[in-house]
Amino acid sequence: xxxxxxxxxxxxxxxxxxxxxxxxxxxxxxxxxxxxxxxxxxxxxxxxxxxxxxxxxxxxxxxxxxxxxxxxxxxxxxxxxxxxxxxxxxxxxxxxxxxxxxxxxxxxxxxxxxxxxxxxxxxxxxxxxxxxxxxxxxxxxxxxxxxxxxxxxxxxxxxxxxxxxxxxxxxxx
Numbered sequence: 001x002x003x004x005x006x007x008x009x010x011x012x013x014x015x016x017x018x019x020x021x022x023x024x025x026x027x028x029x030x031x032x033x034x035x036x037x038x039x040x041x042x043x044x045x046x047x048x049x050x051x052x053x054x055x056x057x058x059x060x061x062x063x064x065x066x067x068x069x070x071x072x073x074x075x076x077x078x079x080x081x082x083x084x085x086x087x088x089x090x091x092x093x094x095x096x097x098x099x100x101x102x103x104x105x106x107x108x109x110x111x112x113x114x115x116x117x118x119x120x121x122x123x124x125x126x127x128x129x130x131x132x133x134x135x136x137x138x139x140x141x142x143x144x145x146x147x148x149x150x151x152x153x154x155x156x157x158x159x160x161x162x163x164x165x166x167x168x169x170x171x172x173x
Contacts, residue, residue: 015037030088031086034090035090051079054081055106063144072091073099095123100124101125110127114131
């Protein structure tokens with residue numbers, strides 16, 4: 001049995017219907033887990049002697065606006081002893097009602113969850129350290145969301161430099 005299949009079978013045996021879906025894309029296995037069973041899945045993956053996913057490499061979030069559930073939180077795990085990677089994915093409808101913190105399982109999760117909150121606005125239940133990590137404390141909003149206003153400046157080229165230059169703060173007309 002392939003390692004990917006063994007991981008899914010162990011998760012299904014222990015958690016039953018908490019495994020919502022399994023997908024493979026470009027050699028990466030993703031297991032979709034119900035939000036309320038995420039910590040059970042993480043603990044099993046870390047503590048099972050055959051699996052030993054002892055390294056949480058990253059936590060990231062995707063914004064699927066206009067679809068719902070809107071957000072997906074992804075946990076990139078690695079078993080260093082087995083040299084194997086796995087991604088857990090949790091759907092989140094309301095960013096204020098995000099998944100529980102994984103900091104009790106992997107301490108680095110505190111910081112990774114802080115990054116996701118700062119840039120995407122997904123709160124992690126039980127993480128008391130959510131604060132701005134990359135942006136100033138007075139920053140409004142979360143810039144990686146699809147509904148965040150861009151506020152960009154048009155790029156200046158040789159054909160439009162006069163129009164752009166006329167919009168600059170120093171231009172007086």
